[in-house]
């Protein structure tokens with residue numbers, strides 16, 4: 001078996017998600033190659049070569065792969081896929097954008113967001129907002145898979161894989177990058193943070209999200225949100241946790257003014273410890289919370305900050 | 309410009325599902341079904357493009373069982389002009405759906421195809437991207453804004469780090485994210501009118517597409533239940549529990 005892992009990277013840095021995907025690849029077993037595609041990605045390739053278990057890093061460094069647009073990325077991966085039994089990527093917006101194109105071009109199914117490897121053909125994945133876990137077996141000769149990071153502990157460093165160039169230059173006249181507005185934050189990434197504190201509609205306004213800042217500072221936490229808080233314009237979309245947002249599983253998740261709809265729970269119910277702060281003692285979030293505190297968040301949050 | 313919208317019949321998003329006792333699948337008997345919420349957003353966007361004079365015709369298409377006609381009638385009530393039902397009682401995976409949609413695209417030659425970003429039953433998030441690859445078209449996935457500018461389409465996409473804008477040549481494929489629009493409700497007179505709008509019924513065989521998939525669903529289980537915890541009486545108690553019992557801070 002030989003597995004090709006698509007590296008996730010941003011701003012010239014290898015993203016943490018890749019080490020989780022390599023862990024999934026190790027669970028499948030076989031040789032693991034990592035593909036780094038982008039522009040000026042030398043440092044990314046070096047970092048990928050250090051990941052434990054990687055035999056080879058293949059680098060496609062070309063302007064056509066800048067911003068990792070789906071059309072050239074899909075074409076590149078489809079061309080490389082021929083030599084592999086599995087192609088894996090993180091279930092990030094990049095992986096989700098690109099990988100189904102690869103599957104379609106190779107005329108195989110995609111298995112999305114696996115959380116467990118049963119064997120090289122068989123995988124577990126959540127369906128229906130995580131309210132059921134499906135075990136699926138693929139008879140396709142090539143398996144195209146996205147990996148949910150929370151299902152696999154990241155591999156460490158210690159590898160020293162060979163790095164080689166790939167000269168395939170996919171042509172792309174159909175799409176072009178216009179601009180990007182990325183959230184600037186000194187806080188840890190949502191998906192990787194050990195502590196996450198999220199606010200919902202109960203926060204009342206974007207201004208009130210500042211009440212979470214002091215607590216997040218003290219706990220080294222990332223800040224998340226419910227869909228309702230994003231829809232209301234309190235905070236940007238990249239903070240949404242849930243079925244159709246980000247999936248997190250930190251050591252500690254604190255839900256503030258969030259009712260606990262199944263779509264929200266889908267994104268956080270695998271957290272180790274869950275705290276809920278809500279003024280409605282009947283709120284469904286309390287059914288999954290290890291520690292529930294019933295009360296007004298506007299009183300509780302300042303007190304919590306002062307006592308941490 | 310003709311706009312094609314793909315809609316899927318799925319379990320209503322409010323329903324808490326049950327796994328069948330024999331673990332063969334999720335139990336859908338007597339469960340409320342509805343149009344996939346992301347497809348509602350897709351229909352709404354297409355109808356708005358028509359209201360703005362950008363789209364000339366909106367065609368809704370679904371692949372699914374006989375009952376999926378309900379979702380097509382909903383799309384027609386919301387403003388689609390006509391509908392295509394590719395009828396099959398088989399389980400249709402995203403790849404087969406994409407192959408059938410690619411055939412419909414070939415036949416209908418739309419300027420724009422709008423799909424949901426993900427179906428909330430399988431949570432696959434694949435079909436639009438697969439269709440784009442099969443049809444050889446560019447894609448703007450997870451769209452929160454779509455602007456037609458001549459023969460180009462500007463799509464603002466919800467990505468993990470924030471927002472990204474790409475420019476695509478038309479025809480193109482778009483998949484919707486939650487912030488693209490807020491779908492309207494169908495009004496009673498429109499629901500009545502929708503019954504008279506044209507709805508073509510086809511079969512996968514008409515398009516020469518094999519629906520069977522190489523994926524087998526071996527088992528469906530309930531996830532590990534979280535044990536309910538406790539309510540604490542004060543912030544002091546909470547901090548104490550987190551420090552000394554859970555040891556997470």
Ligand SMILES: Cc1cc2nc3c(=O)[nH]c(=O)nc-3n(C[C@H](O)[C@H](O)[C@H](O)COP(=O)(O)OP(=O)(O)OC[C@H]3O[C@@H](n4cnc5c(N)ncnc54)[C@H](O)[C@@H]3O)c2cc1C
Nearest residue numbers: 200201202226227228242243244245257259263264279297
């Ligand atoms: C297709 C689809 C996808 C979705 N995807 C997601 C997703 O990915 N993530 C997600 O989160 N949701 C998602 N949703 C939405 C989900 O169904 C809920 O609508 C949403 O999670 C509700 O957000 P909320 O809990 O913040 O708001 P509400 O349900 O309105 O709850 C607000 C809570 O705040 C409490 N509150 C109010 N004031 C105070 C106060 N002063 N002090 C303490 N508590 C207070 C209230 O008691 C209430 O429980 C999706 C829905 C659909 C249809």
Ligand SMILES: Nc1ncnc2c1ncn2[C@@H]1O[C@H](COP(=O)(O)O)[C@@H](O)[C@H]1O
Nearest residue numbers: 314315371423424426427432433434435
């Ligand atoms: N059976 C189907 N019929 C019509 N459209 C579908 C079907 N399956 C998927 N789609 C479209 O593809 C989108 C994404 O679905 P998926 O990739 O399967 O999660 C849906 O929101 C629909 O727009």
